[in-house]
Amino acid sequence: MDVFLQVLANGVMLGGLFAIVSVGLTLIFGIVKVVNFAHGEFLMVGMYLTYLAVTGLGLHPFAAVILVVPVLFLLGALTQRFLIQPLLAAGDHHIQIFATVGLSTVLINLALLVFGADIANTPPSGLRQPLVIGPVRVLLGQVVILGTAIVLVAGLQMFLARTRTGRAIRAVAQNRAAAELMGIDVDRIYALTFGIGAACVGVAAVLIAPLYPTSPNSGTYFVLIAFVVVVLGGLGSIRGAFVGAILIGLIDSVTGFYVGADMREVAVFGVFLAILILKPSGLFGRQLRLSHVSP
Numbered sequence: 039m040d041v042f043l044q045v046l047a048n049g050v051m052l053g054g055l056f057a058i059v060s061v062g063l064t065l066i067f068g069i070v071k072v073v074n075f076a077h078g079e080f081l082m083v084g085m086y087l088t089y090l091a092v093t094g095l096g097l098h099p100f101a102a103v104i105l106v107v108p109v110l111f112l113l114g115a116l117t118q119r120f121l122i123q124p125l126l127a128a129g130d131h132h133i134q135i136f137a138t139v140g141l142s143t144v145l146i147n148l149a150l151l152v153f154g155a156d157i158a159n160t161p162p163s164g165l166r167q168p169l170v171i172g173p174v175r176v177l178l179g180q181v182v183i184l185g186t187a188i189v190l191v192a193g194l195q196m197f198l199a200r201t202r203t204g205r206a207i208r209a210v211a212q213n214r215a216a217a218e219l220m221g222i223d224v225d226r227i228y229a230l231t232f233g234i235g236a237a238c239v240g241v242a243a244v245l246i247a248p249l250y251p252t253s254p255n256s257g258t259y260f261v262l263i264a265f266v267v268v269v270l271g272g273l274g275s276i277r278g279a280f281v282g283a284i285l286i287g288l289i290d291s292v293t294g295f296y297v298g299a300d301m302r303e304v305a306v307f308g309v310f311l312a313i314l315i316l317k318p319s320g321l322f323g324r325q326l327r328l329s330h331v332s333p
Contacts, residue, residue, distance in 0.1 A: 040173035045295045046288065047174040053287025054184030058245065059260045060267040060279040061190055062238030066114075068274025069211045069231040072122055075138040077264065078257025079145035080236050084110050084243025085252040086153060089160045092248075098163050099248045107240040114236025115229045117141065122232070123225060149254035160247040179249045186245060190238060191280045198276075207231055211274070266310050271321050278322030285309075 063077045074080075084106045091102035121141060125134050165179030198204035209217040210227045218224055250256065267286055271278025286306055293305035313321065 041295075043173050044175065045291050047171075047176055048295075049288035049291030050284060051176055051180040051184055051287070052291055053284035054180070054187040055246065055283075056260075056263050056267050056286055057187040057280045057283035058183060058190060058242040059239060060264040060271075060283055061187070061194065061276060062235035062242075063261075063264050064268045064271070064274060064276060064279040065194065065238065066232055066235035067268065068276075069207055070118065070122065070228050072134045072138070074232075074235070075135060075261075076117070076142040076145060077239060078261025079142045079149075080110060080113065080239045080257070081243050081246070081260055082149060082252070082254065082257040083113065083145060084240045085160070085247040085250075085256055086149065086158065088244050088247035089158045089252050092160050092163070099160060099165065099244060102247075103241065103244045106244050107237045110240030110243070111233040111237040115233035117236070118229045118232035119225075123228065126228075146254050153254065155254065157251040157253050159251055162248040165248045177249070179245065183245045183249075186241065187280065187283075190241065191276055194238075194276050203230070263306075266306065269320055270310055270313060272319055275320070275322040278320055281321060 059077075059081060062080075063074060066072065066074050066077075087106045087109060088099060088102045091097045091105050092099055097105075121137055122134060125137055162179065165177065165182065167178045169176050169178055169181060198208055206217070206222050207227055207230070209220065209222060210224055214224055217227075246260075263286065267282040268279055270286065271280070271282030286309075289305050289309055290302045294302045297305070
């Protein structure tokens, strides 16, 4: 029983990691209706910034958030304003997808140019310290990631539901034309949303960098799972992204321990495909209205 509880705990902690990466991705899709294929590279940029803040400025990894989050917010807002916005009028979503794929390639090669292909390790500063909770043993950093994911999801839902700006964002997600008639600056909302989504992945980068090595391809694995989580939970659903992330984390952990490490991705994508066949809109998505943001 103790072993089973440990496996479940590992799965929940892994799910918290996937959730904190996925939240920004589902927010951007839900509002701007653009699949950001550079999301993983935004994470990679944030991890490198965290590494520089810790090793160059002597900051604690948590303190790096005051540098990383504003920079990622600005990167996201500028991406929307100067890359995505001119393409929205084109009407063909494939163009926007190709643009974000191009941005992804540019960021990876810039990282290779600046940092090289070597792995950068951010000092953990105690985040790898083990915590023993009954029969379960986890890392302090994992607990922090899970707690931050819960707070981030709850905070975003409250922001969208209870603030004037949040209601404007939801209005744009539901009907852009009607929102414009009500006087909402849709272009500003799009830039703000893209910035918030990028800032969320900045928070994820700060928490992940001390626990995982940083390289130009660091974001590839995380964003692949993030896409699975977002589609599984329901495109545009923040709550669905969190639930989907925990589910994927549990499947990954249980399969890896009881079946074999080489079967984890088979199980994850198998369950993913099964749920899409049974419920194509995802767990919390709405049929034919996948761009709706569930508060």
